[in-house]
Amino acid sequence: MNSFLKYAKPYKKYFLFGPIFMVIEATGDIVLPFLVAQIINNGAVNHDIPYILRTGGLMVGFSVIMAVFGTLGAKFAVNGSVNLAADLRFDVFSRIQEFSFKNIDDFSTGSLITRITNDITQIQTFAMSLLRGVFRSPVMLIGAVIMAFRLNSQLAIVILIVIPVLGSAIFTIITKASPRFTTMQEQLDKLNSDISESLTNIRVIKSFVREDYENKDFSVVNEGLREKSIAAMKMVILQQPVITATMNITTLAVVWFAGRQIIVGSMPIGNLAAFITYITQILMSLNLLANIFLQGSRAIASSKRINQVMETTIELDDSHAAFPEAMVEKGEIEFRHVSFRYFKTNHENVLDDINLAISAGETVGMIGSTGSGKTTMVQLIPRLYDADEGEVLVDGINVKDYSLKKLREGVALVLQKNTLFSGTIAENLQWGNEYATEEEMRAAARIAQAESFIDSLPDGFETDLGQGGVNLSGGQKQRLCIARALLKKPKILILDDSTSAVDTATEAKIRKSFSENLQGITKIIIAQRINSVIDADKIVVLNEGKIVGCGVHQDLIKTCVPYQEIYYSQKEKNKEGE
Ligand SMILES: Nc1ncnc2c1ncn2[C@@H]1O[C@H](COP(=O)(O)OP(=O)(O)OP(=O)(O)O)[C@@H](O)[C@H]1O
Ligand SMILES: [Mg+2]
16 A cells, blocks of 8 residues: 555645645534434523524534635545546556566456456545545544533443444454455456457457357356345445444433433433434444445455556566667577577477577578467567567577667567557558658558559548557558558568468569568568468478478478478468469
8 A cells, every 4th residue: 555655645735735624524424413402402492592592603604614624625536536546547558668578478358457457446445535534534423422421421331342342343344344445355356357358359259159158258258247246235234224223222211311411401402313313424424434444445356456467577687788789780580599488387389499589680480380389489579478488589699688669669570469559540650660751651551552542542641540449451561550550761671470360462572562662671471372482581380380491492391391381281272273
């Protein structure tokens, strides 16, 4: 919790004066019943109209002050808690932006969403009730007890019996409920993971007609959340009836005892009215305190989850880079005895002792069966993951010795599973370079063979893309992604199966324009079709995480068995197609 104090600092004003204003309001609450008693005892009983008017006027004055400070206090509580939550949310969000792929895999997107929304809301709710009640409730509790004693110390003994009994009942309820809220929050994680996965993949779900399955899947998590919520709430709903019942029994007891005293004339009638109001106030403030504790326990559970995000070691850290100022200048790449696995505990290598040298400006094709490790291998170059053994060098410098920003500026990777964002085509292209001029965008689009289809759209470069580029075909999206990468003017360009949805004629044009326009750039082209890499300076053949062949097409076709297998299987297919 301590780590959240710094978020209150900029809003000191609200956190300091909010509770103070609430205390002023509470003081009014204490004084008013006393004045009512005075009016009844001295004014009403004796028909003393001026006394009633004077005391009544005083009461109006107190009410006005209470209204003003109550409103201010509530306003400060809202401002303080909402601002704190907004700042915290921003920090958590930007922390997540720093996460590596591995970090995100570890948390799951759904859980991150829950943390950034629901968990922060818990903290906000707690901060708000803290601001409203932290001083107000104790002041009201103690003040009302004192006033009750002043009115009638014999009767007030009843209160001294009631407070500990009620206090321990509430305490039991909260300690039972609190762990159940933690479980509820975890269940909410699962629900959000499920929702975010379904919504992101809604198109696939529809095309496989999996709606029923998804609904079933969802209903399981939803049912889980229902059960956990009811289990948690079951405890909390007890709180209110317990308090109300206590209040009624206490009032009854007080009226019983007071009745006798009034009959014998040892207690003025006005004091009874005030006394009962004080009992109500005592129980209400206990209730408020209980709520603060309850919300506090939920907020502690949530703040632990927030801290997990804030304190996660970011897998890919460049603070120890030996050459933070180095830039990728030539585009040479070398893999030296590189091994890698996604799950560090199980020793199955996804990449196994990879050795490969690529000179600046070379075009390298990569081919291999699905799951052979192609994507994994190229992701090590811009450090989306780090090698577990061996090293990856760019221009002779270990990638870990660059600043991540500079390294990634030099390396453009068109991911296999690519995404565009909502916004216009131009805005999407400017992800590659926010200052790109229209001519530069046009040039990049031309090389990627995207210019003509962009121009054929009614709004050209200003065409608005739906979320994720829904209104483009798969091949059009891929070409935009290539153009976006080109705008970075990288030294190394990696295309991970980025022309898979483009027809072979257009793909051939892309290859041609690459060799004409991108001479100084090192290009790695991962492909399923041998045709896509046939003219490459060298072709790397991967199989089960190992390089099983490396050379030009003419040599590989003679010497490399896995390559021959891929080549002939594709030839067969082509024949069948003819
Ligand atoms: N994020 C990940 N977490 C765990 N395992 C992964 C992850 N990504 C890939 N793998 C595993 O690593 C292996 C290599 O995957 P990779 O994506 O590198 O293959 P690929 O050669 O690119 O395949 P494809 O041609 O289908 O794209 C596979 O066995 C895959 O299951
Ligand atoms: Mg892949």
